[in-house]
Amino acid sequence: xxxxxxxxxxxxxNCYVVGDKASHEGMVxxxxxxxxxxxxxxxxxxxxxxxxxxxxxHFDHIGxxxxxxxxxxxxxxxxxxxxxxxxxxxxxxxxxxxxMPEAPHPDRLLxxxxxxLLGASDxxxxxxxxxxxxxxxxxxxxxxxxxxxxxxxxxxxTDLPGGDYGMILDSIKTKLLTLPDGTTVYPGHGLxxxxxxxxxxxxxxxxx
Numbered sequence: 001x002x003x004x005x006x007x008x009x010x011x012x013x014n015c016y017v018v019g020d021k022a023s024h025e026g027m028v029x030x031x032x033x034x035x036x037x038x039x040x041x042x043x044x045x046x047x048x049x050x051x052x053x054x055x056x057x058h059f060d061h062i063g064x065x066x067x068x069x070x071x072x073x074x075x076x077x078x079x080x081x082x083x084x085x086x087x088x089x090x091x092x093x094x095x096x097x098x099x100m101p102e103a104p105h106p107d108r109l110l111x112x113x114x115x116x117l118l119g120a121s122d123x124x125x126x127x128x129x130x131x132x133x134x135x136x137x138x139x140x141x142x143x144x145x146x147x148x149x150x151x152x153x154x155x156x157x158t159d160l161p162g163g164d165y166g167m168i169l170d171s172i173k174t175k176l177l178t179l180p181d182g183t184t185v186y187p188g189h190g191l192x193x194x195x196x197x198x199x200x201x202x203x204x205x206x207x208x
Contacts, residue, residue, distance in 0.1 A: 001121060001141045002026065004041055005186065009033025011060040014188055016145060019047040023119025027051040028068055029138065029145050030188060032060050035067035042072070049074040051116060055147025055188060056132040057082035057103075058160075065103050077116070079127060080109040081134025085162070110136060126175040130168020131156030137176065143184045144195070150176055150185060152193040155204045172205065 002019035013032030019025065026047030031038050042049055049072040054061060057078060069076055078086055086103050112127035116138070123140035128149045135156070138145040148156035150172055158165040176185075181196025198205060 001143075002045055002047065003143070003186075004045065005192075006034070006037055006041060008037065009060050009063045012189060013060045014186065014190075015064075016186060017041050017045060017047065018118070018123075018145075019045060020119030020121040024048055025050050025118040027053055027116065027118060027123075028072070028074070029053045030055055030061040030147065031064040031068045033063035035064035035071075038064060038068055039071050050118065052076045053116070053138060054078040054082070054086070054106075055137065055145065055149075056135040057086040058132065058148070061147070061188065062086065062103050066101050069104050075107040076104060077108050077110050078106045079125075079134035079136045080111065081127075081129065082132050083109055083134070085132065085134070128168070128171035128175050130158060130164050130166075130171045132160075133162045135171075139179060139183070142180075142182065143186060144176065144179060145186045146176065147188040150198060150202075151187045151189060152185070152191045152198075153202055154190075155202070156188075169204070177205070 004017045006015045008015045009032035015031050016029040018027050026049050052074050110125050114125040116123045123138045126137040128135050128137050131148045179195045183195040185193040
């Protein structure tokens with residue numbers, strides 16, 4: 001697997017460029033800003049981007065979506081539960097004092113359990129609501145991209161519209177803590193971790 005992390009946008013969002021080594025088919029996960037840096041990374045890795053996957057539709061994860069879409073001509077994928085929020089991302093950004101263009105419409109709405117194929121590599125969509133109604137994680141190849149559901153030592157905030165504390169804990173318990181302990185966690189912000197480490201040390205999960 002080809003995997004590169006870029007820290008982008010005003011809230012230091014993790015954008016991941018992921019590819020299959022044999023076919024060089026790839027995807028961009030959460031292009032939150034700094035489109036030029038993302039496009040340069042894709043070019044350096046010589047990837048043919050098939051998908052732009054959004055773990056959720058908060059503005060800090062979609063700031064460069066339009067420019068990356070225009071350059072890559074790839075499909076925008078988001079869970080159906082966040083499709084409406086995607087169209088209002090620019091207004092949400094303005095409420096926090098940031099400016100971003102209106103996001104393009106998604107090309108495909110995802111559901112729980114779907115599989116995304118990049119050459120011989122496959123990634124399973126895990127619907128993990130709680131941070132947002134349509135939040136997802138992507139699992140495959142011994143890694144899981146958790147967006148703002150699970151962080152290194154923390155979990156996603158649930159005090160924004162559509163958030164639900166009980167729901168995010170249930171999502172983590174039923175969809176993420178069932179993965180092998182050695183699964184590497186690549187979150188939407190901050191440093192990577194493992195499922196085993198979060199199971200043992202994450203203070204929000206110790207009672208789960």
